[in-house]
Amino acid sequence: MRFKNFDYVGASRYFYTFSIILTIAGIICLAAFGLNYGVDFRSGSNVDITTSKQLTEEQLKPIFSKINIDEEPDVTPGADRVNVRFHQVLTEPQDQALRAEVLKLDKNASFEVNTVDPEMAKELGQNAIYAVLLSCVGIIIYVSIRFEWRFAIAAIIALMHDAFVVVSIFSILRLEVSLTFIIAILTIIGYSINDTIVIFDRIRENLRFAKLKKHSDLVELVNKSLSQTIARSLYTALSVFIAAFFMLIMGGESIRMFSLAIVIGLLFGAYSSIFIASPLWLLLKGKNVGKTGTAKPSKSQV
CATH class of the missing domain: 3.30.70.3400 (Alpha-Beta Plaits)
Known part of the structure; x- marks a missing residue:
């Protein structure tokens, strides 16, 4: 498979549009109906x-x-x-x-x-929210230290996108949300950040030796970095997806919603690292590159 000449940055607008539509639908559905909480989150x-x-x-x-x-x-x-x-x-x-x-x-x-009981259900709900928020904060700190703040912002928005898309689909389809669903969300976040970090690492490596004179040079750099890592991303996502899919169709009722959330999260996580996180970093970084000017140095280029 060859991905060298594909314009990932240009194609990202379609994925942004799709994600925005799905996010709006999820917000409307959550506001109108909320989530179908399982017994773990209600008495x-x-x-x-x-x-x-x-x-x-x-x-x-x-x-x-x-x-x-x-x-x-x-x-x-x-x-x-x-x-x-x-x-x-x-x-x-x-x-x-x-x-x-x-x-x-x-x-x-x-x-x-x-x-x-009602008190336990309330406590479980709060702890689930804290677990997701703390994991996001930890990821922001890690990415900010290892890369720079633009990478951190792009990564966390992509992660929140993956998590919220799964929540939205569960709300729209009225699927049950239990503790295993929260575990699935945390698993999705971990998988997605791993894929995103691999791509960001390649962007940073290419950025060190790049001579950015125009904004188009930065676009070319991102497309090149994605073409160098997309095969790995797709093959990794496919192998995990196959395992999760068979766990969904052959697993027991107790893990069915967990498996479904993982399958959905893998699909959206695979494209968000490529078509959401990287183009978003480009949007933030592009402000430092004029159409005819040079790039301002950043610690990712040091």
């Missing part, structure tokens, strides 16, 4: 029932009216497993009644109940 009880035969949602619905719950739960049936997510914390009598009624349908059924 309630999550019951996993392992069965010896398949139980349908129609078989389970009459049970919920017998145990006196305020809101009908979300039921996810499977071949030998049923997940029931209650929007309230089950009391001891309700829990016992649920077990007794399910055992009437399948005497070999076993139960695993996870309960989150």
Whole structure:
């Protein structure tokens, strides 16, 4: 595959447009509907029932009216497993009644109940936000020290783009957000910054020996740097994507949303490093290069 003559900087405008449209749609959807929080982030009880035969949602619905719950739960049936997510914390009598009624349908059924009270749900939500913010701050500090502030700004905007796109898609499609989703977001951030750093490192290396007299020289340098690293970026993304995709289609229900978030994040992370982060650095750096003037020195050129 040859990528030498492709204008990555010129093509980035289409990716910017697509990302802006998706971001706006995500903001509107988040403002109107918010996220579909799982039991980890809101109080309630999550019951996993392992069965010896398949139980349908129609078989389970009459049970919920017998145990006196305020809101009908979300039921996810499977071949030998049923997940029931209650929007309230089950009391001891309700829990016992649920077990007794399910055992009437399948005497070999076993139960695993996870309960989150309101205070714990609030604390988990706050800690998840802190984890994402602290990781972003750490990345900003690292990139600023290793490169320069323009690289840091471009990298963090690309990272926030990747994370927000995944959040937006989950909001638009009303997919469940749980603790595994937060782990997926942190994984995506780590993968994306790794890919971005490789590209930035090549840009910095080429920048040391470049003679920038015009803005077009800087554009050519970025395109050259991307052409030198894009094969590695695509092959790495593809290999990780294949593993994540098969984990999505063959993994269990408990990791399905995690796998889906990883797959989405990999796709957007692969193009954001190339078509978002690098052109954004060019936009910031280009202010130091006039159309006929010379580049102002920076510590990345030292």
